[in-house]
Amino acid sequence: MPEAPMTDVALGAPPARRRELPPPLVMFGLFWVGLMLAVALLADVISPYAYTALDLRNRLAPPVFAGGDWLHPLGTDELGRDVLSRLIYSIRTSLIIAFGATIVGAMLGTTLGFLAAHFRGVVENAVMALVDFSASIPFLILALAVLAFFGNSMLLFVLLLGLHAWERYARIARGLAISASAQGYAGAVRQLGAGPLRVYGRHILPNIASTLIVSMTLAFPEVILLESGLSFLGLGVQPPATSLGNMVGFGREYLTRAPWILLAPAVVIVLTTLSVSLIGDWLRDRLDPTLR
Amino acid sequence: MLRFTITRLLRAAITIVMVVTFAFVVLRLSGDPAQIIMGADAPPEAVDAFRTAWGLDEPLWVQYVSYFGAIFSGDLGRSMRDGREAIVLVLERIPATLALTVPALFIKLALGIPAGILAALYRNSALDRAVMMFAVAGFTIPSFVLGLLLVLLFAVQLGWLPSGGQESWRHAILPVITLGIGGAAALARFTRSAMLEVLGQPYIRTASAKGVAWRRVVANHALPNAAIPTVTIIGFMFGSLIAGAVVVESVFSWPGVGRLLVTAVANRDLAVVQCILLLVAMTMITANLVVDLLYGVLDPRLRGGARKAEA
Numbered sequence: 001m002p003e004a005p006m007t008d009v010a011l012g013a014p015p016a017r018r019r020e021l022p023p024p025l026v027m028f029g030l031f032w033v034g035l036m037l038a039v040a041l042l043a044d045v046i047s048p049y050a051y052t053a054l055d056l057r058n059r060l061a062p063p064v065f066a067g068g069d070w071l072h073p074l075g076t077d078e079l080g081r082d083v084l085s086r087l088i089y090s091i092r093t094s095l096i097i098a099f100g101a102t103i104v105g106a107m108l109g110t111t112l113g114f115l116a117a118h119f120r121g122v123v124e125n126a127v128m129a130l131v132d133f134s135a136s137i138p139f140l141i142l143a144l145a146v147l148a149f150f151g152n153s154m155l156l157f158v159l160l161l162g163l164h165a166w167e168r169y170a171r172i173a174r175g176l177a178i179s180a181s182a183q184g185y186a187g188a189v190r191q192l193g194a195g196p197l198r199v200y201g202r203h204i205l206p207n208i209a210s211t212l213i214v215s216m217t218l219a220f221p222e223v224i225l226l227e228s229g230l231s232f233l234g235l236g237v238q239p240p241a242t243s244l245g246n247m248v249g250f251g252r253e254y255l256t257r258a259p260w261i262l263l264a265p266a267v268v269i270v271l272t273t274l275s276v277s278l279i280g281d282w283l284r285d286r287l288d289p290t291l292r
Numbered sequence: 293m294l295r296f297t298i299t300r301l302l303r304a305a306i307t308i309v310m311v312v313t314f315a316f317v318v319l320r321l322s323g324d325p326a327q328i329i330m331g332a333d334a335p336p337e338a339v340d341a342f343r344t345a346w347g348l349d350e351p352l353w354v355q356y357v358s359y360f361g362a363i364f365s366g367d368l369g370r371s372m373r374d375g376r377e378a379i380v381l382v383l384e385r386i387p388a389t390l391a392l393t394v395p396a397l398f399i400k401l402a403l404g405i406p407a408g409i410l411a412a413l414y415r416n417s418a419l420d421r422a423v424m425m426f427a428v429a430g431f432t433i434p435s436f437v438l439g440l441l442l443v444l445l446f447a448v449q450l451g452w453l454p455s456g457g458q459e460s461w462r463h464a465i466l467p468v469i470t471l472g473i474g475g476a477a478a479l480a481r482f483t484r485s486a487m488l489e490v491l492g493q494p495y496i497r498t499a500s501a502k503g504v505a506w507r508r509v510v511a512n513h514a515l516p517n518a519a520i521p522t523v524t525i526i527g528f529m530f531g532s533l534i535a536g537a538v539v540v541e542s543v544f545s546w547p548g549v550g551r552l553l554v555t556a557v558a559n560r561d562l563a564v565v566q567c568i569l570l571l572v573a574m575t576m577i578t579a580n581l582v583v584d585l586l587y588g589v590l591d592p593r594l595r596g597g598a599r600k601a602e603a
Contacts, residue, residue, distance in 0.1 A: 132303060133310045136577045141535050141553070141569060148557040148565040149318045225434050229539050232436045233554050245436075252440060252543075255455075256448050266437040274432040 026282045029275035036272055040092040048073075048082060051089040052240055055080035060258045075260045077251070086242050087264050093243040094269075097158055098223045104162025105223075106216050109169025114200050116170070117177035127174070131167040139164050140229065147235050157236060161226055165219040172215060176208040210287040217280030221273035228269050244269050296588050304581040311573040315566050316359050320352075363570065369563030371556075378567040382549060386534060388458065389541070389548030392467050393533045399472030400479050400529060405522070407476070408483025412491060412518075413510065423480055430477020439470040439543035456545035467544040471537060475529060482525050486518040493517070520591050523583055531579030535572040 021027065039046065049055075055076060063075040063083070074083040116127040134142075146160055177200065180186050189203050228245025230236035237243040244265040251262030334342075350358070362368075368378045411423035446466060447455035454463050490496065491514055499509045529536070538550035545551070549568060556564040 129306060129310065132307045133314070135580065136307050136311060137569070137573050138532055138535055138576065140538055141572050144538070144553055144557045145565050145569045146318070148560055148562060149321070151560070221432065229434060229436060232434075233539065233542055235554065235557055245434075248436060248440070255440060255444060259444060262440060266440070269437065270433050273434075274428065277428065277432060 022282060026278050029278040029282075032271055032275040033279065036091055036095060036268075039088055040095045043088050043092045047085045047088045049085040051081065051086045051242055053081060053085070055082070060254065062258075063260045063264075066260065074264050075258065077258070077261045078254055083261055083264055086247060087244075087268065090242045090244045090247050090265055091268060093237060093241060094224060094227055094245070097154075097161065097227050097237070097243070098220055100158040101161035101164065101223045101227070102216050102220050104159060105164055105166045105219065106169050106212060108162065109166035110173040110205075110212060112166070113170040113173025113175075114177050114204075116174045117181065118196055118200070124174070127170060131170060134163070134167045139226065143226070143230060144235065147230075152235065152238060154237075154241070157227075157230075161223050164223055164226060165215075168215055168219065169212060172211055173208065176211060177204055180204045180207060214280060214284045214287060217276060217283055220280070221276045224269065224273055224276075297585060300581055300584045300588075303584075304577050307577050308574065311570065311577070312360060312363055313356075315569060316356060319562065319566060368567040368570070371561055371564050378563040381564060382552065382567050382571060385547065385549045385552050388546065389534060389537055389550060391464060392471060392537050392540070392546060392548065395464070395468045396471035396475060396537075397529055397533065399468065400475035401526070403472070404476035404479025405483050407480040409487055409515070409518075411480065411484045412487030415488065420484075423484065427477045427481035427484075430474050431481070433474075435470055435474050435539050436543050438474065439466065439540055442466050442470060443543075456543075458546055463544070463546075467537070467540050467546055470540050470543070479522075479525060479529075483518070483522050486521045487514065489521075490514050490518045516590070520587065523586055523590065527579045527583030527586075528576075530582075531576035532572075534575050535568070 022030070055072070057080070058072060058076050059078060059080040061069075061072050061076040061080075064070060064073050066075070072082050072084065074087065076082055077086070112127050112130070116124040142163075143160055146156075150156060181204070185207075186199055186204060189199055194203075224244075227236055227243060228248065231243045231245030232249040234249055237246050239246070247265040248262050248269070251258070251265070254261055366379055370376060371378050371381050374381075407423045407426070411420040414420055443455045443466065446453045453465055454460075455466075457463050496509060496513055499513050500506065504513075534549055535553075537546070537548060538553060540546070541548045541550035542554055552564065553568050555561075556568070
């Protein structure tokens with residue numbers, strides 16, 4: 001690092017800022033996430049069967065590459081349901097949940113962080129005590145407890161997963177908002193008579209958005225893992241709806257006889273979390289020099 | 293140091309109060325506790341008797357106070373499945389869980405920390421790349437997938453190890469490996485970045501520049517400073533000794549606390565869930581407290597009572 005910038009200055013050369021393509025792994029990540037989004041959006045169009053459709057004569061049929069036929073490219077499960085179709089709908093469910101939960105968490109955390117930064121004093125201490133509280137219980141345990149107490153529904157499930165990582169956004173938003181308030185631009189709009197909503201929503205938020213977006217990209221795969229973990233335990237998405245973790249959970253019964261039921265969603269989970277983390281790390285390095 | 297210790301103790305106490313309050317609120321919100329704890333088909337007289345015994349006909353704040361009293365005297369209600377005391381049910385599962393999580397913790401520490409340190413010292417080497425790949429894989433492969441893949445390979449294909457159950461020590465091998473690998477990967481990643489951060493500091497350059505041997509720079513200047521952030525994640529690992537194996541226990545049908553929790557949640561056995569929740573929170577809070585106090589020992593700058601670095 002030390003020499004390169006000095007020679008540039010010495011030679012009076014303009015700073016070299018070529019538009020570079022992201023590294024190949026990140027390109028793969030972008031491609032895979034794009035593919036997953038397309039699959040989720042077009043699920044109704046591209047899915048060969050309904051995800052609940054039974055084909056009782058073709059139960060536990062192997063996938064094409066293991067001696068099966070093209071009728072069911074990824075094979076079928078114990079009820080003769082097409083694994084590919086179920087996979088497509090599972091991708092849709094898991095992505096909707098993960099997106100919903102990530103956005104809920106970011107909104108909640110950012111709002112609380114701003115409140116803490118704006119009011120300081122008692123409010124700030126209360127928010128920070130909540131942060132301590134959420135650090136005191138592993139999220140999986142908290143989620144399981146809430147599901148036990150309130151039962152399960154799709155909306156509750158998304159809101160619950162939204163609580164994951166809220167404290168991270170809260171801490172970031174609080175810290176950045178405090179330092180932003182001390183800067184000229186926030187003071188200037190305040191002097192012009194802007195109310196707190198305007199100052200935080202229109203001026204501070206856009207300035208710290210890149211950091212928040214990076215945090216969202218890093219939290220997104222964790223939400224996918226949580227959703228699939230809870231669904232794997234049979235406590236997340238409930239049948240007849242299907243999600244990636246849910247498929248792995250049920251496929252486990254047929255681990256020896258029909259491993260493809262389980263491997264297909266497992267591969268999708270791993271590749272998706274991998275891709276989003278790669279993109280997140282890359283974004284962090286690019287957008288946010290303060291986080292390294 | 294006294295002030296520092298008192299602040300930390302107070303914060304831990306406040307957090308415990310919050311957790312108990314949370315359990316109280318959630319339990320009240322979810323329905324009539326008498327009905328829930330006694331079970332749906334309990335005779336009405338029994339439910340009424342329970343109500344009087346637990347003071348559920350009292351005002352809410354009296355209930356709240358007596359709830360605290362009950363919790364701290366270890367009275368956590370009875371399991372609605374077999375009528376035994378929830379706390380006893382949970383306590384008898386703890387040894388099984390520790391039999392997995394303690395050896396797994398050793399694997400994490402013995403594998404993760406040296407891997408992270410070496411990766412940072414030989415940055416961008418083949419070793420570093422291998423460690424980082426391992427770390428990324430450990431993060432992206434969920435434990436239930438890793439566990440099932442290990443079962444598929446070692447139990448189904450090779451037939452070397454049993455796929456589930458708790459009959460002998462051989463049954464523990466796969467779950468311990470599953471837990472250990474995931475944690476080691478996380479710890480390696482964390483240690484590496486803590487170490488890189490320290491190695492970039494001016495005092496490291498100063499020490500090398502004044503002629504201190506690199507070995508000594510690493511041992512006396514870099515490692516102690518990198519230990520500070522690493523202690524946090526290790527504390528977290530200690531805190532999750534009881535609750536850290538929920539998914540893995542389910543994969544391997546291992547009769548520990550995690551499996552008890554999953555069945556209790558599925559059956560809505562609230563007394564047991566509440567008991568595990570409180571127990572886990574207490575363990576975690578204690579671990580966090582120890583970490584905070586250790587911070588004070590490791591890093592004299594933090595003794596002033598300032599908040600932990602906002603990382």
